[in-house]
Amino acid sequence: HDQFETHGRQMEAGxxxxxxxxxxxxxxxxxxxxxxxxxxxxxxxGKKYKRCHG
Incomplete structure (x- = not known):
C-alpha cells in the first residue's frame, strides 16, 4: 500500500x-x-489553381 502512495507522489511531482x-x-x-x-x-x-491543387 505504501509503495503505491510513494509512486503516486513521485508521478505527481514529475x-x-x-x-x-x-x-x-x-x-x-x-x-x-x-x-x-x-x-x-x-x-x-498550367491548370487553374482551383482545378489542380485548390
Whole structure:
C-alpha cells in the first residue's frame, strides 16, 4: 500500500515539474503569396489553381 502512495507522489511531482518546463512555440507563418482560385497553379501544370491543387 505504501509503495503505491510513494509512486503516486513521485508521478505527481514529475507532472508538476514538466508543466513548469513547457516551452512556448511561435506559430508558423506562410511566406508565400496567396494564390487566387482562377490564377495559374504554382506547381507549373498550367491548370487553374482551383482545378489542380485548390
Amino acid at each position: 507532472i508538476r515539474s514538466s508543466q513548469r518546463q513547457t516551452a512556448t512555440v511561435d506559430p508558423i507563418k506562410n511566406t508565400e503569396e496567396k494564390v487566387g482560385r482562377n490564377d495559374p497553379c504554382p506547381c507549373g501544370s
